Structures are given as C-alpha cells and as structure tokens.
Amino acid sequence: MWHPFADMSVVAGHDFVIASGHGAHVKGADGRTYLDATAALWYCNVGHGRVEIADAAAAQMRAIASYSSFGDFATQPTLDLADRLAALSGLAGAKVFFTSGGSDAVDTALKMISRYWALLGEPKRTRIIARHRSYHGMHVAGTSLGGISANRDGHGEPDPKIQNVTWDDAEVLALEIDAIGAENVAAFFCEPVIGAGGVYPPPDGYLTRVRDICKERGVLLVADEVISGYGRTGSMFASQRWDMQPDLILTAKGLTSGYLPMGAVLVSGRVAEPFWNTPGLIWRHGYTYSGHATAAVVANVNLDIIEREQLVERVDELAPVLSAALNPLATHSHVEAVRTVGLLGAVQLRPDVIKEDPAIGARLVRAARDRGVLTRLLADGGLQVSPPFVVTREDLHSMGRVFDEALGSVGSTRVKPDQLHVDLLPDTTTDESGGFDSSDARLRADVPPHHGT
Ligand SMILES: Cc1ncc(COP(=O)(O)O)c(C=O)c1O
Known part of the structure; x- marks a missing residue:
C-alpha cells in the first residue's frame, strides 16, 4: 500500500494498523487502546463504533x-x-x-x-x-x-x-x-x-x-x-x-x-x-x-x-475544557503557541526548533502515540487536535498531560513548571464530566444524553 502524505522510505513495511474503535478511542492491531485526538482525519465526529x-x-x-x-x-x-x-x-x-x-x-x-x-x-x-x-x-x-x-x-x-x-x-x-x-x-x-x-x-x-x-x-x-x-x-x-x-x-x-x-x-x-x-x-x-x-x-x-445527543451544543460546552487542557502547554520552551476554537486545536512548535531539528515533530507525535494518544503534525508544525464530539472532559485533560510528557521527552522544558502542574492536573474529585456520562452506555444510540444533570 502506497500511503497518502507519507515518507514511504520510512513507512513501507511499518504500517500502523488500526483494528477497531469505540467512541473517542481506537484499538490498534497491537492490542493497545488509544485516544483518537484527531477523529481520524477530522471526520469521526459522532465517534467510532456506532x-x-x-x-x-x-x-x-x-x-x-x-x-x-x-x-x-x-x-x-x-x-x-x-x-x-x-x-x-x-x-x-x-x-x-x-x-x-x-x-x-x-x-x-x-x-x-x-x-x-x-x-x-x-x-x-x-x-x-x-x-x-x-x-x-x-x-x-x-x-x-x-x-x-x-x-x-x-x-x-x-x-x-x-x-x-x-x-x-x-x-x-x-x-x-x-x-x-x-x-x-x-x-x-x-x-x-x-x-x-x-x-x-x-x-x-x-x-x-x-x-x-x-x-x-x-x-x-x-x-x-x-x-x-x-x-x-x-x-x-x-x-x-x-x-x-x-x-x-x-x-x-x-x-x-x-x-x-x-x-x-x-x-x-x-x-x-x-x-x-x-x-x-x-x-x-x-x-x-x-x-x-x-x-x-x-x-x-x-x-x-x-x-x-445535542452534540453541537456539546462541542460548545467542551470548547473551554479543550482550551483549559491545552493552553498551559504554551509555557513549554518548544511551543510557539496554542490555538483552539470549538473542538479544534493546534499545539504549535517553534519554527526555529523545527529548523534546527526537522525530525522533532515526528518524534513528538510518536512520543504521544507511545503514551496512548494519536495525533499528527500539521503543515506548519502544529499538533492536530480535533477529537470526536463524544470525547469526555477527562479525555481532554489526559490528552493535555500526555502532550506535556511527550514535549518533555523531546527536550522541551516548562518555563513555569508549577503553574503547568496545577493546570494539567485538574482536581478530578469534582464532577469533571460536567454532566456528561462518559461510560460506554452514553455512546449507545438508544441512550439519551445526560445534559444538565
Ligand atoms: C478545508 C478542506 N477542504 C477540502 C478538503 C479535501 O477533502 P477530501 O480529502 O475529502 O477530498 C479537506 C480535507 O482535509 C479540507 O480540510
């Protein structure tokens, strides 16, 4: 198979095979479960496995x-x-x-x-x-x-x-x-x-x-x-x-x-x-x-x-959660900017960092994958974030934590470590779901959404 948008000299023989999916998660042929931070190519809005x-x-x-x-x-x-x-x-x-x-x-x-x-x-x-x-x-x-x-x-x-x-x-x-x-x-x-x-x-x-x-x-x-x-x-x-x-x-x-x-x-x-x-x-x-x-x-x-399931309204409600999960990453030494709107976002690497080390983006994407989050690099060196609309608040925060660790693993340092720690580890003893039941049952088509509960 000749992959689109791929360096086939590297990819040939190393296909990363996705086997199944449910909600905002997919399972690889390697048996591991991953958070689908990009809804495949920005498309799986209602989540997998419907x-x-x-x-x-x-x-x-x-x-x-x-x-x-x-x-x-x-x-x-x-x-x-x-x-x-x-x-x-x-x-x-x-x-x-x-x-x-x-x-x-x-x-x-x-x-x-x-x-x-x-x-x-x-x-x-x-x-x-x-x-x-x-x-x-x-x-x-x-x-x-x-x-x-x-x-x-x-x-x-x-x-x-x-x-x-x-x-x-x-x-x-x-x-x-x-x-x-x-x-x-x-x-x-x-x-x-x-x-x-x-x-x-x-x-x-x-x-x-x-x-x-x-x-x-x-x-x-x-x-x-x-x-x-x-x-x-x-x-x-x-x-x-x-x-x-x-x-x-x-x-x-x-x-x-x-x-x-x-x-x-x-x-x-x-x-x-x-x-x-x-x-x-x-x-x-x-x-x-x-x-x-x-x-x-x-x-x-x-x-x-x-x-x-009022998923458009849900996007609106989750938008501030996505920014809260990603914005602290802007304090990383390798990060130029974090941009979000609705359930769309990018964590942008600094151009000079990419110029000095052109493979850093690929290593960053790989580091996130190794930690259970699937993303990819956009044209200008931003990590793509566009999860399915059924993603939960906790999923979004754990994605932020994984990106934080992945950035650390490629040599980025936190400029304000204490602040970042606080923002990336929200108090999960409060109702992080904000009324959304993140259990599998919520994704079944016959179960109405739990808005405002
Ligand atoms: C804004 C925009 N227009 C057009 C396209 C092309 O769509 P397709 O890949 O389905 O041909 C894309 C795909 O990502 C897109 O993002």
Whole structure:
C-alpha cells in the first residue's frame, strides 16, 4: 500500500494498523487502546463504533446499495438528505449537489462558479482568490487553490487564474480584488477556520468584513467547511457562527462522520438559478457516486445522532475544557503557541526548533502515540487536535498531560513548571464530566444524553 502524505522510505513495511474503535478511542492491531485526538482525519465526529449507523447502512444495502443520480434517477434517502441539508444550510433557496468527498466538492464549486458567470454573460470573471495557509483538497485545481506551498512543490506552476492573499487581513483581499478589477474576479474561497494549515481561527471581524467586501464587489464567497461543517466549531456551520453569508458551502467529512465517503456542495438559490431555469441546459458535471444511497442513509443517521445527543451544543460546552487542557502547554520552551476554537486545536512548535531539528515533530507525535494518544503534525508544525464530539472532559485533560510528557521527552522544558502542574492536573474529585456520562452506555444510540444533570 502506497500511503497518502507519507515518507514511504520510512513507512513501507511499518504500517500502523488500526483494528477497531469505540467512541473517542481506537484499538490498534497491537492490542493497545488509544485516544483518537484527531477523529481520524477530522471526520469521526459522532465517534467510532456506532452500531446504529452500521445497521442502517446494511438495511439500505439489502434494499439497494445505490443507483445513479444522473438525469432523473434518484433514491429516496438521497432526496431526503438533500432537503435536510438545504434546510440546515440557512442559504436562501438552497440546492444540494452531492460529491464523493471534499476535493470533489472544491472542484465542483470551481466548475459551477465558472459556468455560473458564463451563463450570466460575465465570462471575464475567471480569477479566483484564496488564502495563504488554506487547504482545499488535493485535486489539481485544489492544489493550486491551497495556500500551503509544500503541498504544491514539485508539481510545476500553479494555475495562473488562482492566487493567494494573506490569511488574516480582509483589507488586503479588497485591495487585491480592486487591483485585478472586480469584473474579473469570480470567487473568494475561505475556510472559516483554517484547518490543515495549522488551525487558525478567524481574527475578530475578519469574516464579516470579507462578506461585505465580496458583496460590494459582486464576488462569490465560498465557505470551505469540509472540516468545520456539521458542528466542529460549536455551530452547525462555522459560516453561521461568524455570520459569513456565503454563496456556497463545501462539506464532506462530518457529513457522514466518515462511516462512508460523501461530500455535498450547498448552493444558494441565486447561484443555482441559471442552471435550474435555463431550458435545454444540461450541466455536464457529476460523479459516479454523487448521491450514493447508502452514504446518504449514513449521513441521515449521523445527523439524527448529532441532533438527538445535542452534540453541537456539546462541542460548545467542551470548547473551554479543550482550551483549559491545552493552553498551559504554551509555557513549554518548544511551543510557539496554542490555538483552539470549538473542538479544534493546534499545539504549535517553534519554527526555529523545527529548523534546527526537522525530525522533532515526528518524534513528538510518536512520543504521544507511545503514551496512548494519536495525533499528527500539521503543515506548519502544529499538533492536530480535533477529537470526536463524544470525547469526555477527562479525555481532554489526559490528552493535555500526555502532550506535556511527550514535549518533555523531546527536550522541551516548562518555563513555569508549577503553574503547568496545577493546570494539567485538574482536581478530578469534582464532577469533571460536567454532566456528561462518559461510560460506554452514553455512546449507545438508544441512550439519551445526560445534559444538565
Ligand atoms: C478545508 C478542506 N477542504 C477540502 C478538503 C479535501 O477533502 P477530501 O480529502 O475529502 O477530498 C479537506 C480535507 O482535509 C479540507 O480540510
């Protein structure tokens, strides 16, 4: 097996095999249990081992696993899911275009946008702007769109129609659009919270200013919510939390919690209009698995669980616990910063430490794994934190303690040891669960959440 994003000269023959999972934990083929600090690749939001999802998928497969969505074909679960996502999106007159995953959603949006402007008689609007540090999947266009240069290296010149602007200054976006000429700019792509680029929450006021800049100039605003969608920041969509009012929302990952692969582009009625109301127009775009019936069933049950167990609210309640567990690590000599928002976080190593010892990040990840916590290094040297929403308060604190020990094991020292000790070892005699029952029973689909008890 050729692993994605891997140094195969090291990984070949050393696959780390995961055998099973339950809630926020997974079991390796080595027989050990690990805390899944990243929900696999930011996706297993409802936690592992949901029998309810497996049963629903099996039942659908027995009826019919899937059928084409091209032309007028459809299956009922896919129609139901489209209606549900349109309602959740908050977009006026929303339509839903299904894909196989996030990179497909990015590609679909780019093609939809160029066709939209052509249909509106503005074919000069071809230029696309995205942000430094951003990640928009690994298809050819998404590789150009993303602002992580390491992901482009060795693939020739990026698409000249696409350019990146600084990630944290909306006025620079305005200047760039005006320099290009707004009449030439098709869209601005924006992760509300930068994810794979290092978990950077938006600066105060940034997203509303971006919204206004795009509206004033007629530029379409695309919220790439492949990570943030379906609750990760404590709102169903991060674009709602920050009142972004995008024209398109790109989603995948948490749509199914990864139980099956699926993506969805949520499109405002305004953008869909010329596609839907031009007689004779066939938009020749779509994927074999667009609207896969079993994936749609999985997504519907996944959303049922999120609603029934109030998992988005739970993210909001756990957000301060995550910061309390991670913030003390900022006092470590090797740590540049700790950033958190919702159930997302990064513990960022200092760039000079990485420069001096490029393998330190890999050793740190390994040290955490040896101590029972699975994480990975993000593009700019941050440890990824994005646990399943069913993680407990005690899990989050023990993750903080493990990161503390792992940092110590790679030579980092605590600048203020006493303070760190106090913060990393909370008094577990008080009710650390804050009303959440962390027992296995809580994860069974038939057991309601124990809010406010
Ligand atoms: C913001 C964002 N967009 C797009 C993608 C691509 O999604 P996929 O890997 O499902 O193709 C990702 C994946 O991490 C992502 O984080």
